[in-house]
Amino acid sequence: MILFQNVSKRYPTGQEALGQLNLEVDAGEMAFLTGHSGAGKSTLLKLIAMIERPSRGHIVVNGKNLHNLPKRRIPQFRRDIGIIFQDHHLLHDRSVFDNVALPLIIAGFRQQEIGRRVRASLDKVGLLHKEKAFPVTLSTGEQQRVGIARAVVNRPPILLADEPTGNLDPALSREIMGLFEEFNQVGTTILVASHDLDLITPMGKRMISLKDGRLLADQAAAEVQA
Amino acid sequence: MSARSANMSPRGAKSRRPDVHARAAAWALSHARSLFFSLGKLYRAPMASLMTMAVIGVALALPTGLYLMLSNLEAISGGWDESAQISLFLEQSVSDEKAEALAKELRLRDDVGEARAIGKEAALAEFRELSGFGAALDALSDNPLPAVVVVQPGMALKDPLRIQQLVYDLEKQPGVARAQLDLQWVQRLYAIMETAQRGVLVIGTMLGLAVLLVVGNTIRLDIQNRRDEIEVAKLIGATDAFIRRPFLYGGIWYGLLGGVLGLVMVEASLGFLAEPVNRLAGLYGGHFELLDLDLGSAAMVLLIAIGLGLGGSWLAVGRHLSDIEPR
Numbered sequence: 031m032i033l034f035q036n037v038s039k040r041y042p043t044g045q046e047a048l049g050q051l052n053l054e055v056d057a058g059e060m061a062f063l064t065g066h067s068g069a070g071k072s073t074l075l076k077l078i079a080m081i082e083r084p085s086r087g088h089i090v091v092n093g094k095n096l097h098n099l100p101k102r103r104i105p106q107f108r109r110d111i112g113i114i115f116q117d118h119h120l121l122h123d124r125s126v127f128d129n130v131a132l133p134l135i136i137a138g139f140r141q142q143e144i145g146r147r148v149r150a151s152l153d154k155v156g157l158l159h160k161e162k163a164f165p166v167t168l169s170t171g172e173q174q175r176v177g178i179a180r181a182v183v184n185r186p187p188i189l190l191a192d193e194p195t196g197n198l199d200p201a202l203s204r205e206i207m208g209l210f211e212e213f214n215q216v217g218t219t220i221l222v223a224s225h226d227l228d229l230i231t232p233m234g235k236r237m238i239s240l241k242d243g244r245l246l247a248d249q250a251a252a253e254v255q256a
Numbered sequence: 257m258s259a260r261s262a263n264m265s266p267r268g269a270k271s272r273r274p275d276v277h278a279r280a281a282a283w284a285l286s287h288a289r290s291l292f293f294s295l296g297k298l299y300r301a302p303m304a305s306l307m308t309m310a311v312i313g314v315a316l317a318l319p320t321g322l323y324l325m326l327s328n329l330e331a332i333s334g335g336w337d338e339s340a341q342i343s344l345f346l347e348q349s350v351s352d353e354k355a356e357a358l359a360k361e362l363r364l365r366d367d368v369g370e371a372r373a374i375g376k377e378a379a380l381a382e383f384r385e386l387s388g389f390g391a392a393l394d395a396l397s398d399n400p401l402p403a404v405v406v407v408q409p410g411m412a413l414k415d416p417l418r419i420q421q422l423v424y425d426l427e428k429q430p431g432v433a434r435a436q437l438d439l440q441w442v443q444r445l446y447a448i449m450e451t452a453q454r455g456v457l458v459i460g461t462m463l464g465l466a467v468l469l470v471v472g473n474t475i476r477l478d479i480q481n482r483r484d485e486i487e488v489a490k491l492i493g494a495t496d497a498f499i500r501r502p503f504l505y506g507g508i509w510y511g512l513l514g515g516v517l518g519l520v521m522v523e524a525s526l527g528f529l530a531e532p533v534n535r536l537a538g539l540y541g542g543h544f545e546l547l548d549l550d551l552g553s554a555a556m557v558l559l560i561a562i563g564l565g566l567g568g569s570w571l572a573v574g575r576h577l578s579d580i581e582p583r
Contacts, residue, residue, distance in 0.1 A: 079491070081582050102495075109493035119488050135289065136494045138282025180492070 031057040031188060031219045032078060037087035039073050039243075047073040048243040051087070055221060057187070060214040062230045063223040065240035071223035074240070075190050078221070079111055080104050092187060109137055112181030114191035118173050120165040126152070126176050127161040133184040151183040152176075155209060171202040178209060182218075189213060191222040195229065203229050290501040295509055297478075297502075305510075308474050312514025312561065315467045317521035319460030320549070320557050324522065326453055328547045342423055343436045344405040350431040352376055355403035358431060362407060367422050369408040376403050402433065419443070464564055471510050471568025475503050479576045487582045496577065503573050504566060511565020515558040522549060 034053040040046045048070045055061055063071045076082040078091055080099070089096045092110050099107060120129050127148055134144045152158045155175040165173055174194060181189060191210065195203035207222075207229065214220050224230050230237070234254050239246040298305040346355055352375035359373035374382070379401040384390045407426060409419055419437065427435040437443075479486070489499055530546050537544035549557075 081491070105490070105493045105495040105498075107493075108491065113491055119484070119491070121485050121488060132489065133492045135286075136489065136492060136498055138279070138286055140281075140285065184492075 031055055031059070031092060032221065033088075033090040034074075034077075035088040035090075037077065037084045037089055039070075039077060039082060040085045046243055048077070048084075051243070051245060053238065053245065053248075055219060057219055058214070058217050059236065060210065060220040061222075061236040061238055062233075063221060063238050063240065064225060064227060064230070065246070066225065068242075069240040070243040071225075071240055072192055073243075075113075075192050075221070075223055078188075078190060079108060079113055105136075109133070109184060110186050110188060112184065112186040112189040114174075114177050114181045114189070114194045116193040116196040118165075118177035120173060120176055120180075122165050124164070125161065126157065126163050126165065126168070129165065129176060130161075130180045130183050133180060137184060147183055148179075151179040154182070154212075155179045170197050171199075171205070174198065174202075174206060175209075178206070182213060187217075187219060189218050189220045191220070191224075193223055193225070195224065195226060200229065207233060286498065286501065290505045294502045294505040297506065298509055298513075305513075308470065308510055309514040309517050311470050312467050312510060312565070313517030313521055315463040315470070316515055316518030316557060316561055317525075319456055319463055320518060320522050320553075321525060322456045322459065323553075324526070324547065324549055326449060326456060329449060331547055332544065342407040342409065342426060344407060344426055344429070344432050345434045345436070346403045346405065346431050347433045348402050350403055352403055354431060355405055358429065359405045362405065362426075362429075365410070367410045367418070367425075369410040371405055371407045374404040374406065376401055379404055405432075464560070467511070467514070467561070467564040468568040468571065471507050471565050472572040474510065475507055475569040475572035476576055478506065479503060479572060479580075483580055486577070486580045490580070491582045500573050500577060503577075504569050507565040507567075507569025507572075508562055509565070510569075511561040511563070512558060514565070515561025518561065519549070519554055519557060 032053070032055040034051050037048055037051045037053075038046070039048040051070075051074070053074075063074060065071055073082060077084055077089055077096075080096060083096075091107075094107060121132070130148045130151055131144050134147055139147070149158060149161070152161055155178055157172060157175055157179065160168065160172065160176075165176060168176065174197070178194070181191075189210070194210075195206050198206065203226065210220050210222060211233070222230075231254060234251060236251045237247070237249045237254050239248070344358075346358070350358075352373070355373040355375065359371040362368050362371035376399050380393065380399050383401060384393055407422075409422055423435045423437050426432060486499055526546060526548060533544065533546050
């Protein structure tokens, strides 16, 4: 589903964020991306979502070689990827419902279909009763869950999350991770960047460790034991 | 429907693309959403929107008003066409009968409206009556005046080149000594009005440019204010066209509503002027109705306004939207 071949990323500032990275994540797999801040986790996710382009090497996502993907195809490509950020990126002048509906509006769904899907998605993250609320009135955990609802409302085959529990307490974090596991169970490929080893190690999923932009360790799910 | 059920599966990426019909419907839906969304945004910030529209309105009302003034002037001076005439002074040797024949011949020409011969005696009588040199004429043994043919041009005076050509042609007719165009001042007036028309065009163009820039700047600020939203939209797969659309519709609304405001201003000014104009016309013993903006011209003003609004927002969107990329 996601394939990195000899990928390097050097920013215009000269900083090398990733070097010679080889990586493969299968369809339907759930994996964690760990490492200290600055290890290259965010850069790796940005390369998958085509927010950044690699300086060298090839990336294949969802059967598409990103090297050959023209700029005008990027929007369509991104609709197959749900992205969750640490600071959730919600629009504050719109209700929870409208925030979650945005990907569907962009994709051109009809109104009834949007209503149905948004409510299903909000129900999934347990916020159906908050659909009319505005993001500022929600707690941090709730805001993050709205962000997740928005990322999955389009039912993308790939879900990327960058430190989704960075601002949450352990109980809420556990809850969020539980949500990801549920999405993974219905076949979504999930890649979560997190440095919170205490939280993710017990989950027994594959762990990809980065250090200074290079692959430090890649433990398969079977090797990671609670 | 199979495409829809395939949507339910997270792996059904390939079959997610809807068919042509559904895509056309989605496209129309997206346009409708942008249309109302942008209108709603104007409504939510009524003061700011109204200010922008007022600027556009004033900028459009000025050239429209000037244009209307010129149309009115043209309507007044239109009646003067008939009083323009060319006097053909014939040679002394030409008899009254020959003058009559010449007038008859000239009447057949396309560029001649009317031609009338004045015989030598008639000319003398007219001169005696009008000039006050009656006594002096009595002292002459012969009638010194030639026969005259008075020609009314068949075209409007607004066409000075063709009139000049007509005068030139007539002067070359056998027996014609001199052709004199009367009422040159009417022509001069037309020339002045033509200059004024050009002036209105220049002013209109400059103010149109101002509208373009006002809308462009308003939309540019709007884009900057909604930077976060644009970034998020791009991240979740919005095409450039999708992001552009509400801004372009915003420009169209600014243009349309500003244009309506401009027309209202013109109409109000017209109503304000109507009474003194009528009194003035009454003093000259005439009746004159101020010409109102006709439906076609009003529609044209609105169309131009919409075009300028769209153009302005297009400029802003083209320049500033591509700068915003998710980081």
